Amino acid sequence: MAPISIKSVLISESVDPRCRAILEENGIRVTEKQNMKKDELIAEIKDYDGLVVRSATKVTADIINAADNLKIIGRAGTGVDNVDVDAATKKGIIVMNTPSGNTISAAELTCALLMSLSRNVPQAAMSMKQGNWDRKKFMGAELFGKVLGIVGLGRIGKEVASRMQSFGMRTIGYDPITPPEVSASWGVEQMSLEQLWPQCDYITVHTPLMPSTVGLLNDETFAKCKKGVKVVNCARGGIIDEAALVRALESGQCGGAGLDVFVEEPPKERSLINHPNVISCPHLGASTKEAQARCGEDIALQIVDMVQGKKLVGAVSSTQSQFCISISNILHEDCVSIMSCQSTCLQSKKLKKISMSSF
Numbered sequence: 617m618a619p620i621s622i623k624s625v626l627i628s629e630s631v632d633p634r635c636r637a638i639l640e641e642n643g644i645r646v647t648e649k650q651n652m653k654k655d656e657l658i659a660e661i662k663d664y665d666g667l668v669v670r671s672a673t674k675v676t677a678d679i680i681n682a683a684d685n686l687k688i689i690g691r692a693g694t695g696v697d698n699v700d701v702d703a704a705t706k707k708g709i710i711v712m713n714t715p716s717g718n719t720i721s722a723a724e725l726t727c728a729l730l731m732s733l734s735r736n737v738p739q740a741a742m743s744m745k746q747g748n749w750d751r752k753k754f755m756g757a758e759l760f761g762k763v764l765g766i767v768g769l770g771r772i773g774k775e776v777a778s779r780m781q782s783f784g785m786r787t788i789g790y791d792p793i794t795p796p797e798v799s800a801s802w803g804v805e806q807m808s809l810e811q812l813w814p815q816c817d818y819i820t821v822h823t824p825l826m827p828s829t830v831g832l833l834n835d836e837t838f839a840k841c842k843k844g845v846k847v848v849n850c851a852r853g854g855i856i857d858e859a860a861l862v863r864a865l866e867s868g869q870c871g872g873a874g875l876d877v878f879v880e881e882p883p884k885e886r887s888l889i890n891h892p893n894v895i896s897c898p899h900l901g902a903s904t905k906e907a908q909a910r911c912g913e914d915i916a917l918q919i920v921d922m923v924q925g926k927k928l929v930g931a932v933s934s935t936q937s938q939f940c941i942s943i944s945n946i947l948h949e950d951c952v953s954i955m956s957c958q959s960t961c962l963q964s965k966k967l968k969k970i971s972m973s974s975f
């Protein structure tokens with residue numbers, strides 16, 4: 617790949633200091649400005665060749681169109697649903713993420729929520745702080761022998777499966793891209809969603825947020841589940857329809873929910889968060905020292921690679937953005953510029969035929 621000149625980078629969120637240090641060691645001027653309003657970012661972005669974000673900065677078409685010099689949007693993390701990838705691609709701006717840096721952290725938080733749901737740990741801890749000693753109210757149920765449905769068998773789904781298998785859970789799942797024989801090799805039996813819903817005691821979602829995954833769990837699908845099913849969402853707000861979840865919790869169709877992510881962050885609508893059977897976190901899946909160090913370092917090194925004309929890692933720019941995201945997430949180690957192969961090899965039919973190792 618031809619080298620790309622990047623002299624200045626704006627970091628608009630709290631990113632590990634290693635990111636700044638690596639960029640500066642490589643002669644790139646770095647400015648850190650957090651909590652900018654949209655208008656401020658529009659005014660500021662003109663001066664930079666690169667922008668580094670996490671999930672809070674909404675890199676909309678307005679911002680991209682105002683970015684006269686921007687060549688790279690680096691997402692220090694996984695989801696790029698806060699970046700208008702198509703608008704960036706149309707302007708020739710490369711979007712990159714660091715999809716493997718926070719996998720373990722997000723998987724561990726998912727497991728923590730599953731365990732907390734089974735034993736009411738947050739509710740019992742709160743009750744203790746209020747001076748109570750209520751052993752009856754917080755009767756739990758073992759995870760051992762229960763069925764965990766994993767929707768989305770990518771990086772995080774796989775790590776959640778192996779951890780929860782060690783608790784004696786049976787793991788079943790669904791993924792349109794990961795081949796059943798691959799997930800079977802890590803102990804996850806794949807089946808259709810229609811087959812999966814009625815079998816699960818717990819369901820956890822690990823897909824990207826895209827049109828086909830919005831409202832994957834909704835009134836209709838909750839009705840197909842076992843009464844009292846417990847759900848976890850450490851992926852993206854909206855994959856479990858929030859209004860449907862409130863209704864399912866109120867009817868008892870859903871017995872509890874562990875939520876790290878919300879349609880609106882921070883959420884103004886409180887009925888879900890305040891429900892006694894909901895435990896929630898303020899989008900903490902990637903908030904560990906280790907994950908932040910990896911993501912900050914990875915995105916900086918990927919930008920330096922661009923400057924040095926090396927292969928692009930984790931690039932997600934394309935008009936076929938959703939498939940690019942899936943592919944680059946699967947193939948993060950070896951992903952050469954996705955821009956160069958857009959639309960030809962990224963049609964869904966062809967994608968299914970491409971084996972992961974062939975990239």
Ligand SMILES: NC(=O)c1ccc[n+]([C@@H]2O[C@H](COP(=O)([O-])OP(=O)(O)OC[C@H]3O[C@@H](n4cnc5c(N)ncnc54)[C@H](O)[C@@H]3O)[C@@H](O)[C@H]2O)c1
Nearest residue numbers: 695722768769770771772793822823824850851901902945
């Ligand atoms: N809470 C957090 O802080 C946190 C941290 C990291 C990642 N995430 C989110 O977790 C999600 C998963 O991340 P990942 O790294 O495992 O991604 P990944 O790309 O490795 O895996 C996603 C999987 O979802 C599958 N998928 C796509 N559409 C589907 C559908 N309709 N039904 C079932 N499966 C489908 C893909 O084929 C892929 O295998 C993303 O939304 C990411 O943004 C959240």
Ligand SMILES: O=C(O)[C@H](O)COP(=O)(O)O
Nearest residue numbers: 670671672693694695902
């Ligand atoms: O997709 C991700 O990487 C996670 O949601 C983490 O987001 P964050 O970097 O804003 O914590």
